[in-house]
Amino acid sequence: MLRTTRLTLVFVILGIVALVFAACAPAGQAPAQEAGAPAPEEAAPAEEAPAEQVAQTGLVFGLAVHDNPAESLFWGVVEKGARDAAETYGIELKSGGSLDPAEQAQLVETYIADGVDGLIVSLANPDALQDSVTKAVDAGIPVVTINSGVNVYKELGAITHVGQTEFVAGQGAGERFNAAGASKVMCVIHEEGNIGLEERCAGLEDTFQGEVVRFNVATTGTRDVAGTSASIQDKLIADSGIDGVLSLNPVIAMAALDAVQAAGGNQMLATFDLSPDVLDAIEAGDILFAIDQQQYLQGYLPVVFLYLYNTNLNTVGGGQPVLTGPGFVDASNAAQVKELAARGTR
Amino acid sequence: MTVTATSPPKTDERLANVGLVQILLRRPEIGALLGASVVWIFFAFIAPTNWLSINGVARILDPSSTLGIMAVAVALLMIGGEFDLSAGVMTGTTGLITGLLAVKLGMNIWPAMFISLLFALLVGYLNGLMVIKTGLPSFIVTLATFFILRGANVGVTRLVTNQVRVAGIDEAPGFYTARMIFNTEFTFLGAEFRTTILWWIAITVLATWVLQRTPWGSWIFAAGGDPNAARNVGVPANRVKIALFMTTASAAWLVGMMNDLRLRSAVASQGIGQEFVYIIAAVIGGCLLTGGYGSAIGASIGALIFGMARVGIVFAGWDTDWFFSFLGIMLLAAVLVNDYTRKQAEALAVARAKARTESEEAEP
Structure with a gap:
C-alpha cells in the first residue's frame, strides 16, 4: 500500500510540473509557437485574442540580452518596452537573457532555429556574439x-543600433561633476566583462577635470547589494579625498547612497539609469543627478523598427545609431519622471 | 555461503537471477531517464514543430554538451566521495590563461592551451592533495580554491588588459585549427551540430567504460563508498581521489577552451555559479551526495534535461523567468524517482534473497 502511495506521489509531482508550465504559457501564444514560423491560417483563436482586438501579424521577434530581464530592474523596463510595442503591433515576443555570454549566444541560436522574424540583441560582449549574430544575418x-x-x-550586419553612446554619456557626467565642483570622483564598476561600463568611466575620465578612481564591486555587484554597499563604504573611509561617486546602475546607486550616508555623507552621488528609489533620492536632494538612457525605448523602438522592416523594408537611422540618451534627471524634473517610473516605463 | 559451497549446481544467492525490469530499476540513471522522457514528451506536445525537427535536436544538444562534459567529470568525483566547487570557475580561469597568453604574448593557440592545461592539472592535484592531507571536507577545500581563482580571474585580467575580459583570441595563430577540433559546427542531417557534442558523447562513453570495466572504476566506487575499508583491501584511495580532482580540472579546461574558441573572447566572470549546475546534473543522473553510487550516463542525461529545459522554454514561448523554477521541480522529481526506484530495487532484492535462503534452509 505504502509503495503505491509513493508511486502515486511521484506521478502527482510530475503531473504538477506539466500543469504549472501549461498554465505559465500566456494565453494566445501557444498556437503561434506551434506554427514556429508565421502562418496566417494558424492565427490565434478569437477567444484568446487580446481584449483590444489588435490584428495579429503572425510575426515573432526574439529579444536576447546580457542579463536575465526577469531579475534585473533595468532590463525589466527594456522588456516591458518590447512587450508593449509587440502588443500594440500584434507581434509575438520571446525574451530572455543571461550574464553568461555563452548562454546568450545559445539563446540567439535557439531563436534562429525557432524561425523568428527579427532579433533584438544587446552586445555587451561583441566577440562572443559575433558568430551567432552573423548566422542570423546570413539566414536573412x-x-x-x-x-x-x-x-x-x-560590421555584424545589424540593420541599426538603438542605445546610448556610453562614452558620450560618461563625458556628460564628467561635465556635470565639474559644474558641481568635485575634485576626485569614484567610478563604481559592478559587472565583470561589460565593456559598456568601462566606456562610461573612460568618458568620465575624459571630461572630468579632477581625478577619477575606478572601484570594482563586481564580486558582490547587484547580487549582494548589502555587500556592495559595505565595500563602497570601506573605500570611502579608506580614501577620504573622494568627494564624488558615480554609480553605473540604479541598484548600485542606492547601495552607494547608504554607503555615503554611513560614511558621513560628504560625497556627491550621481548615477546612470533610473529607478523609483533613485528618483525619490533625487527629489530629496540625496542624489545630484541621474543619467537616463531611457531604456524603455531600447525595447520599444527595435520592435517597431523590425516591424517596419518586415512589412515595409524600412531601415531607420540612415547608417547612424538611434540614440536614446543621455538624458539627465535632476531635482528640476524628477517629480514628473517619477510618475512614469511607477508604471515601469522609465 | 556454506550452502552454496556444499551444493555447486545451486545458484549462488549473490548472483540472483533478476528480471529485466529489476535490472533497469537498479540502474542509477533510471530516474534521469524517466525525467528526460517526461520533459521531452511534454515539450513535444507544447511546441511540436520545432521540438521534433532535427534543428531542434541540434539546439538542445548545444547547451547540453559542455554542461554534460562537466557533469560526467563531476559525477565521477562524486562517486569517489568528493565535491569540486572550483570546477565552474576553473572553466573561466583556463579560458583566461589561454586568452591572455594568446593575445598579450602573441602565442600560438596550441602552446597557450597546453600551458593552461598544466595549470588546471596542478590546481586539480593541489585540491586532491589538500583534501587527502588535511582530511577536511572537499566542499570547504574547493570552496577556498573557488574564491582564490575567482579573485585571481578578475585581478589578473584587469591588471593585464585594464578590462575584465580578453578579446581578440581569434587573431592567435592556430585558432581556427583548434576551433575546428574543439568547437565548430558541422552539418548532419541538414542541421548544424557542434563538435562539442561529439566530445561529450566520447567522454560519457569513456567514463562509463572506466566505471564499469576497469579496476579504476571499482576503486572509484570503493573510495567513495567507504575509503577506510577500501584502503584496507588495497585500493589506492588517495591516488584515486587525486586523479579524480585532476579529471574535473581537465574537464573544466576542455570546456574553458571550447568557450574561448567559440566566443573568441573570455570574460572574468565565466563559469561562476556553474559548479552547482554540474552537481545538480550529476544528482539528477542518480549520483548520491554521500558518494559510492552514481553513473556517468546518468549525469549526461541530467545535462540533457538542462539543455531541453533551456531550449524548450524558448520554443514554447514562455517567459524564461521560469527557467529556475522548472529546474527546481525537475531536480525534486528526479531525486524522488531515484530514491523510489532504488529502494524498490533493494527491497525486491532483499525479499528474493530471503525467500531463497529460506527455501534452501528448508530443503536439507
Missing part, C-alpha cells in the same frame, strides 16, 4: 542591436 533575419555594441553593429 533582421537584427537590431541595443544598449551596448554601438561600435560593431555595422
Whole structure:
C-alpha cells in the first residue's frame, strides 16, 4: 500500500510540473509557437485574442540580452518596452537573457532555429556574439542591436543600433561633476566583462577635470547589494579625498547612497539609469543627478523598427545609431519622471 | 555461503537471477531517464514543430554538451566521495590563461592551451592533495580554491588588459585549427551540430567504460563508498581521489577552451555559479551526495534535461523567468524517482534473497 502511495506521489509531482508550465504559457501564444514560423491560417483563436482586438501579424521577434530581464530592474523596463510595442503591433515576443555570454549566444541560436522574424540583441560582449549574430544575418533575419555594441553593429550586419553612446554619456557626467565642483570622483564598476561600463568611466575620465578612481564591486555587484554597499563604504573611509561617486546602475546607486550616508555623507552621488528609489533620492536632494538612457525605448523602438522592416523594408537611422540618451534627471524634473517610473516605463 | 559451497549446481544467492525490469530499476540513471522522457514528451506536445525537427535536436544538444562534459567529470568525483566547487570557475580561469597568453604574448593557440592545461592539472592535484592531507571536507577545500581563482580571474585580467575580459583570441595563430577540433559546427542531417557534442558523447562513453570495466572504476566506487575499508583491501584511495580532482580540472579546461574558441573572447566572470549546475546534473543522473553510487550516463542525461529545459522554454514561448523554477521541480522529481526506484530495487532484492535462503534452509 505504502509503495503505491509513493508511486502515486511521484506521478502527482510530475503531473504538477506539466500543469504549472501549461498554465505559465500566456494565453494566445501557444498556437503561434506551434506554427514556429508565421502562418496566417494558424492565427490565434478569437477567444484568446487580446481584449483590444489588435490584428495579429503572425510575426515573432526574439529579444536576447546580457542579463536575465526577469531579475534585473533595468532590463525589466527594456522588456516591458518590447512587450508593449509587440502588443500594440500584434507581434509575438520571446525574451530572455543571461550574464553568461555563452548562454546568450545559445539563446540567439535557439531563436534562429525557432524561425523568428527579427532579433533584438544587446552586445555587451561583441566577440562572443559575433558568430551567432552573423548566422542570423546570413539566414536573412533582421537584427537590431541595443544598449551596448554601438561600435560593431555595422560590421555584424545589424540593420541599426538603438542605445546610448556610453562614452558620450560618461563625458556628460564628467561635465556635470565639474559644474558641481568635485575634485576626485569614484567610478563604481559592478559587472565583470561589460565593456559598456568601462566606456562610461573612460568618458568620465575624459571630461572630468579632477581625478577619477575606478572601484570594482563586481564580486558582490547587484547580487549582494548589502555587500556592495559595505565595500563602497570601506573605500570611502579608506580614501577620504573622494568627494564624488558615480554609480553605473540604479541598484548600485542606492547601495552607494547608504554607503555615503554611513560614511558621513560628504560625497556627491550621481548615477546612470533610473529607478523609483533613485528618483525619490533625487527629489530629496540625496542624489545630484541621474543619467537616463531611457531604456524603455531600447525595447520599444527595435520592435517597431523590425516591424517596419518586415512589412515595409524600412531601415531607420540612415547608417547612424538611434540614440536614446543621455538624458539627465535632476531635482528640476524628477517629480514628473517619477510618475512614469511607477508604471515601469522609465 | 556454506550452502552454496556444499551444493555447486545451486545458484549462488549473490548472483540472483533478476528480471529485466529489476535490472533497469537498479540502474542509477533510471530516474534521469524517466525525467528526460517526461520533459521531452511534454515539450513535444507544447511546441511540436520545432521540438521534433532535427534543428531542434541540434539546439538542445548545444547547451547540453559542455554542461554534460562537466557533469560526467563531476559525477565521477562524486562517486569517489568528493565535491569540486572550483570546477565552474576553473572553466573561466583556463579560458583566461589561454586568452591572455594568446593575445598579450602573441602565442600560438596550441602552446597557450597546453600551458593552461598544466595549470588546471596542478590546481586539480593541489585540491586532491589538500583534501587527502588535511582530511577536511572537499566542499570547504574547493570552496577556498573557488574564491582564490575567482579573485585571481578578475585581478589578473584587469591588471593585464585594464578590462575584465580578453578579446581578440581569434587573431592567435592556430585558432581556427583548434576551433575546428574543439568547437565548430558541422552539418548532419541538414542541421548544424557542434563538435562539442561529439566530445561529450566520447567522454560519457569513456567514463562509463572506466566505471564499469576497469579496476579504476571499482576503486572509484570503493573510495567513495567507504575509503577506510577500501584502503584496507588495497585500493589506492588517495591516488584515486587525486586523479579524480585532476579529471574535473581537465574537464573544466576542455570546456574553458571550447568557450574561448567559440566566443573568441573570455570574460572574468565565466563559469561562476556553474559548479552547482554540474552537481545538480550529476544528482539528477542518480549520483548520491554521500558518494559510492552514481553513473556517468546518468549525469549526461541530467545535462540533457538542462539543455531541453533551456531550449524548450524558448520554443514554447514562455517567459524564461521560469527557467529556475522548472529546474527546481525537475531536480525534486528526479531525486524522488531515484530514491523510489532504488529502494524498490533493494527491497525486491532483499525479499528474493530471503525467500531463497529460506527455501534452501528448508530443503536439507
